[in-house]
Amino acid sequence: MEGLYSLLPAPAIVTQESDPAAYKVLTSFWAAQLNLSPKAIVSPPDVKTLAKTIQYLYSHTELDFAFRGRGYSSLPTKDVLVSLHNLDEFTYDPDKQTITVGAGQSWMTVYEALERLAPNYTVVGARTPSVSVGGTVVTAGFSWLSGKFGCISDPQNMIDCEVVKYDGSVVWASTEPALLWAIRGGGGGYGAITKIIFQLHPISRSIYYGTVIAPMSALTEVTHRISEFSTSTTVDPGVSAFMFIQREKFRAMHESNESKGDGDVLVFQLFDLNGETHGRQAFSWALELPGAKDFTREGSMLDVIKIQDRVSDLIGTSRQNWATIIVPEFSVSQIQHSAQWFKDLGTHGNSIAQNTYMIYELFCTKDSPTPAQLSWPGPRGCKHMLVIGLGCDLNAADEVIQRAQELAQSAPSYLMGDDPRITPTPNAIEEWSDLSKIYGDNYKDLLKLRLKYDPKRRFKGSIKITQS
Ligand SMILES: Cc1cc2nc3c(=O)[nH]c(=O)nc-3n(C[C@H](O)[C@H](O)[C@H](O)COP(=O)(O)OP(=O)(O)OC[C@H]3O[C@@H](n4cnc5c(N)ncnc54)[C@H](O)[C@@H]3O)c2cc1C
Known part of the structure; x- marks a missing residue:
């Protein structure tokens, strides 16, 4: 560790003792269990210092280290977390x-x-x-x-x-x-x-976007509307939407405070590049739901992404396990089955029920025109995702932690079936994820490249290369 002090200016090294507040922020992970209380966080101020730091950590130490962007799916480390937040040109x-x-x-x-x-x-x-x-x-x-x-x-x-x-x-x-x-x-x-x-x-600076909130009593109708929407072949590529059953804890995932105290409600986030008139038509099925509250309007891309600017309030507030998949469509029975599963999570205890979220993300991806240029070969004919974070409390008992992990592993096929087009996503990988399903034929080439660019197997990545 001492060597780091000769490479980096003092403010670029944060420990629990040197700056407890900064240490807390930099060791916050979406999945709180990934915080292994590293000995230090280093934040190189420029590329030259980063290069010296990496060379030192990689070739002159045995220290466990990892890179951190913002901690939403970082990999854990015991010794040194290299935070890249100063690279901000x-x-x-x-x-x-x-x-x-x-x-x-x-x-x-x-x-x-x-x-x-x-x-x-x-x-x-x-x-x-x-x-x-x-x-x-x-x-x-x-x-x-x-x-x-x-x-x-x-x-x-x-x-x-x-x-x-x-x-x-x-x-x-x-x-x-x-x-x-x-x-x-x-x-x-x-x-x-x-x-x-x-x-x-x-x-355009007149993108149609925003939140619609509907009562849970609309779920049966929503199920049919979402299924029809997901299988439609005429949806404009500029149109996309989310739907989730809001749990009180995850209210920060959308912009509106109007649902405060309403208990479980259906939340839609709508997006249409073609503006309000087109958007109101494309999403009439959501806007016209009985009891729907409409918070949609027009704005710029900056306005749009601000819908989710309170999500960071939730970082590190629960243990989390991904169960996210890319899907070709949402059938009525798949939506009914998954919504019921979500509503019934209380049978596994409050800790799991209150810390789990599930989002139907519609028209959120498309096949690449140049798949040969990508290591993740793309969604292969699928346009939608089912995003699930299976969580539990920070101080949950071991059996609850294990139950949440088991549910995360079983949820994708239990909820959506075994259609071979359904694959986990490359941004939500867990140790049990089947990487050959995600990367297909590219997996073996990626293993070789991991070794080429990490010959001593010191870096961390979704694709693990272990000593053989
Ligand atoms: C609430 C929530 C919202 C999300 N929203 C989105 C979204 O809108 N779009 C989306 O695509 N995904 C999203 N994700 C999925 C995913 O977590 C992120 O895409 C991704 O992990 C980026 O997060 P991060 O910046 O915190 O990076 P981290 O989680 O810190 O890092 C992710 C991985 O990238 C590596 N890494 C980070 N920076 C670098 C770098 N500069 N050089 C080399 N390696 C690096 C890390 O070592 C780690 O392996 C979301 C996840 C959550 C939990």
Whole structure:
């Protein structure tokens, strides 16, 4: 550990003793159990210092270390957490309509800068504004715009990125095409991404978006409407929506306080690039539900992503296990079955019921036009996701923790069946996830590239390479 003090300025090293408040923030993870109380968090102020830090940690120590974007699906570490949040540059090239952004910043910062510098253009960035740019790139990345433009790391969106490799060398990934391929959704573990070049797209400033809240009594009708919507072949690619049964704890997942005290309600988040008139028609099935409260309006992409700007309040407040899958459609029976399962979670105890969320995400992804250029080969004919976070209290008993994990493992096939097109997503991987299902034929090539870019097996990534 002492060696780190000679490489980094003192404020860039945070310990529990040196700054308890900063330590708490930097060791907060969405899944609270991933905080193994590392000995130190280092936040290199620039690429040169990051390169020296990585080279030192990788080749001159036995310390356990990991990279942190914003902690929404970080990998745990015992010794040193390398937080990349100081990598926050932003440059705009109006001739090429590209931006170059530091990988450690949140998507909120990027959208705010675009609003100032290029308000009629946008970037394909995360829906949740508090997640980091680098973290979404290595996990493919899903945006409100993905139904139209694809994933964040697809070549039409992410052009190139700069990487610090294990030996401290710094390269543009395009100079090593296999590295760029692996970074596009390959789960991390190939080096630290420092900055990324993104293509901008022209965008309307009158996007239709916002929340609709309906009473639980509308669930039967909603089930049929969502199923019809999910199988429609005429939905415009600029249209996307979420629906979830709100649990009180997760009220910060949407913008409206109007549902406070209403208990369980149905929440819709609507999005239509084509503006209000088109959006009201596309979503008439939700807007006209009996008892629906309508909080939708028009605004810019920055306004849209702010719908979820309170999500960060929930970080580290529960133990969490992913059970998220990409699905081709939501049939009536699948929605009925999953909604009933969710409502019945109380049979496993309050701790699980109150800390679990489930979101039907409609038209949130599409096949890539260039799948050969991606390590995550894309959704393969699927446009929707069922996002499930199976949680329990921070201080839950061992048997509750185990039960939550068992439910997370069994939920995908129990709720949605065994259609081979249904796969886990690359941004919600657990140790039990079947990686060959996610990466298909690319899995074996990714294993080789993990070893090439991590010969001593010191980095952490979704794809594990263990000593053999
Ligand atoms: C509430 C919630 C909302 C979410 N919203 C979205 C969303 O809108 N869109 C979406 O696509 N996903 C979303 N996710 C899924 C997923 O957690 C994130 O996409 C992703 O993990 C980014 O989160 P992060 O910035 O916190 O990165 P972390 O979770 O900290 O890191 C994720 C992985 O990337 C690695 N990593 C991070 N930065 C770098 C870097 N610069 N170089 C190399 N490796 C790096 C880490 O080591 C780790 O393995 C969400 C998850 C949650 C829990």
